[in-house]
Amino acid sequence: TQLTQSPSFxxxxxxxxxxxxxxxxxxxxxxxxxxxxxxGKAPKLLIYGASTLQSGVPSRFRGSGSGTDFTVTISSxxxxxxxxxxxxxVKNYPLTFGGGTKVEIK
Amino acid sequence: EVQLVxxxxxLVQPGESLKLACEASGFPFSGSSMHWxxxxxxxxxxxxxxxxxxxxxFATAYGASVKGRFTISRDDxxxxxxxQMNSLETEDTAIYYCTLPEGGGDSFKFNYWGQGTRVTVxx
Numbered sequence: 001t002q003l004t005q006s007p008s009f010x011x012x013x014x015x016x017x018x019x020x021x022x023x024x025x026x027x028x029x030x031x032x033x034x035x036x037x038x039x040g041k042a043p044k045l046l047i048y049g050a051s052t053l054q055s056g057v058p059s060r061f062r063g064s065g066s067g068t069d070f071t072v073t074i075s076s077x078x079x080x081x082x083x084x085x086x087x088x089x090v091k092n093y094p095l096t097f098g099g100g101t102k103v104e105i106k
Numbered sequence: 107e108v109q110l111v112x113x114x115x116x117l118v119q120p121g122e123s124l125k126l127a128c129e130a131s132g133f134p135f136s137g138s139s140m141h142w143x144x145x146x147x148x149x150x151x152x153x154x155x156x157x158x159x160x161x162x163x164f165a166t167a168y169g170a171s172v173k174g175r176f177t178i179s180r181d182d183x184x185x186x187x188x189x190q191m192n193s194l195e196t197e198d199t200a201i202y203y204c205t206l207p208e209g210g211g212d213s214f215k216f217n218y219w220g221q222g223t224r225v226t227v228x229x
Contacts, residue, residue: 030212035151042203042219043151049212086151090214094169095141095153 001026001089005098011106016077020101022070022087031091034063034072037100038083046085047072077103108132108218110204115223118194126189126223128204136160136182139207141216142189144200144225154202157187171197194227201225 002025012018022032030050035043045054047063050070060075074081082105087098114126128140139162142154155168157178166178177190187204202225206218 031214033215035216037151042222043216045215045217048209048215052213054215054217088151088153088216090212093167097151097153100150 001028001092001096003087003089003096003098005085005087005101008099008101010101010103012077012103013106014077014079016106018074018077018081018103020072020085020087020103022065022072022098024068024070024089026092027067028089028091030066031089032063032065032070033088033090034061035086035088036081036083037086043086079105108206110206110218110220112202112204112220112223115202115225117226117228119229120194120196120227122194122227123190123192124194124225126191126202126204126225128187128189128220130185130187130204130206133206135185140178140180140187141205141207142178142187143203143205143216143219144198145203145222146197146200149200152200154189156207191225194225196227199225199227 004023006021032050034047037043046057051063062073084100084102086100109131111129139158141156144152155178158165175193180187201222203222204220205216208217
């Protein structure tokens with residue numbers, strides 16, 4: 001199952017509302033995970049089951065979608081949110097990741 | 107506290123082999139499946155493969171780009187998972203992470219990751 005993320009690059013300011021999209025090549029129900037990765041670090045789990053916030057993740061992150069179209073929205077971008085975001089489908093093997101969305105400071 | 111520590115990375119020439127290890131602690135390793143994910147420099151994440159637990163016959167699965175060249179194994183007595191990489195290619199150059207999944211079905215996710223070990227394939 002291919003995952004297409006958009007945009008691949010996003011420039012935004014602190015306080016902005018940001019939305020990242022992930023589209024699956026076939027229906028995957030809600031088997032979609034979002035990760036955040038900062039340079040030199042392992043990915044960090046943000047959202048699983050398409051919309052369930054991992055414990056400890058700020059409520060400004062929100063995941064939605066099902067089937068083939070998914071989004072993660074950051075309601076008010078904070079300095080610590082500048083990072084690269086990846087979606088991952090966990091419905092079918094081989095597991096696959098989206099190409100990533102780099103969120104940079106405008 | 108869950109800890110995953112990868113080791114074994116290094117510089118090898120194309121065609122050579124390398125074996126990575128992932129030593130785990132802080133959870134019941136023998137009952138868990140273990141996965142490997144890699145990331146080439148400046149690139150995205152790529153799932154490499156996984157091994158299930160004994161109750162699931164230690165079943166393995168691999169990504170298309172490594173199938174037939176890489177083998178995942180485990181030693182439950184040592185709480186360690188391994189990634190044997192043969193016939194290495196320059197495209198295998200990456201940081202290799204081991205990950206511990208949680209949940210099942212739509213709630214499956216990688217909540218725990220090691221720090222990664224760097225593999226460089228170059229002549």
